[in-house]
Amino acid sequence: MSSTDGPDTPADGGALWGGRFEGGMAPEMVPLNRCLGVDGRLWRQDVRGSVAWARALGGAGVLTTEEVQRLVDGLEAVARRLGTEDWSGAPEEDIHSLVERMLGEEVGEVAGKLHTGRSRNDQSATDVRLWGMDAVDGLVELVEALVLALAELAESGREVVLPGYTHLQQGQPVRAAQWALAHAQAFLRDRRRLRLAQEAAAVLPLGSGAIAGCPFPVDREALRRELGFRTVSANSIDAVSDRDWICDLVYAGAVTGMHLSRLGEDLVLFSSIEFGFVRMADGYSTGSSLMPQKRNPDAAELARGKSGRLAGNLQALLMLLKGLPTGYNRDLQEDKEPLFDTVDTLRVVLPAMRGAVDTATFRPRRIRAKLDTQLMATDLADYLVRRGVPFRESHEVVGRVVRRAEEEDRPLADLDPAEFAEIHPAFEPDVVEVFDWDTSLESRDSRGGSSLRAVDEQLDEVRSALLA
Secondary structure (H helix, E strand, O other), X not given: OOOOOOXXXXXXOOOOOXXXXXOOOOOOHHHHHOOHHXXXXXXXXXXXXXXXXXXXXXXXXXXXHHHHHHHHHHHHXXXXXXXXXXXXXXXXXXXXXXXXXXXXXHHHXXXXXXXXXXXXXXXXXXXXXXXXHHHXXXXXXXXXXHHHHHHHHXXXXXXXXXXXXXXXXXXEEEEHHHHHHHHHHHHHHHHHXXXXXXXXXXXXXXXXXXXXXXXXXXXXXXXXXXXXXXXXXXXHHHHHHOOHHHHHHHHHHHHHHHHHHHHHHHHHHHOOOOOOOEEOOHHHOEOOOOOOOOOEOHHHHHHHHHHHHHHHHHHHHHHHHOOOOOOOOHHHHHHHHHHHHHHHHHHHHHHHHHHHHHHOEEOHHHHHHHOOHHHHHHHHXXXXXXXXXXXXXXXXXXXXXXXXXXXXXXXXXXXXXXXXXXXXXXXXXXXXXXXXXHHHHHHOOOOOOOOHHHHHHHHHHHHHHHHO
């Protein structure tokens, strides 16, 4: 994660690469080399992995039972110190160096035995995988909370007729519940992607050493069980350089961000005066420093903006990895910032959007005022199809009907049956019955459709998915 591997770290916390070099590091190199400010958050994972490694060395006969216990007790003391002391100004370059120095202060020279057979290459790869596995659990909970809020919003919109849009033009009537559930489905896919990334992270690299494996008979399967990994890495060279799982997690975060942005865009549009379909609560809106009337949908706009950051993290990571030669390379020190930033950003945005959705309300009267009966054009085409007119012909016929209404600046539903029949003889007096919102919605009763039964089925499926 930071420097390339070398001999055991001295108990006094000195340079990790021992006597190979003369003099100290150039002062200009120190800030470039130092990453404690980034990887410091891995201290719990570093201690946890070190405890497991001490036990593995004991099982391999490298350490005595007494030495193992001293190291474990010392590491527990280090964890207590790291959890309570201010170590932000520590001189070490990374969290591994800091933990080892503090361990030496707790147990003395035996601390120098802990790094036997272990490289910072497999150590850091293990730490960040442990962190990522834990982080996904929290993100999944946040995504599920947002899905639940969308389900509750959908429940309130079961009977609300909403214009369905394509190309941002009114297309067909749908239920407001169906719109909310469309977003819920996207976030359920995000949950699945996050879980797949977590599964990819659950491969134990510890025991791979710097590149060639461990020369001592450590039980990697026991390490896997103790640390909660799903499987053990199959190749030591791959194990220390594999960051695919970080790509998976950052990709899942980028797609989640894209879905948050699309939801945010809908809320920005739907809460505007021009639409007025949704009202966002004051707690998730802001005012203007100049214009007293303004209610700005800032939660939605900020979510939309953060999506660019999340996509950028994925691009940065892919560019970092694309040209690396086989094995560990120091470039990999840069793998954690995109990962951490993606998780941190989602931890901020998801709760805010959950709250925005949870407190949003549909405005049925405003929505009804915006419904244009041209939304029924497809229903008119279906009407002709049921009377034996081929769909391509019926499509063209209804296009002419719509054009007449537009040229005369009349709502489509205001044309009388005689005018319809003038355009095509298949239109009969009952054509006026097409212009009923509930009839239109209920006619689309296929799975995933807009009928009340179909929408209730979708709502049940989303709620069931949250319990799975």
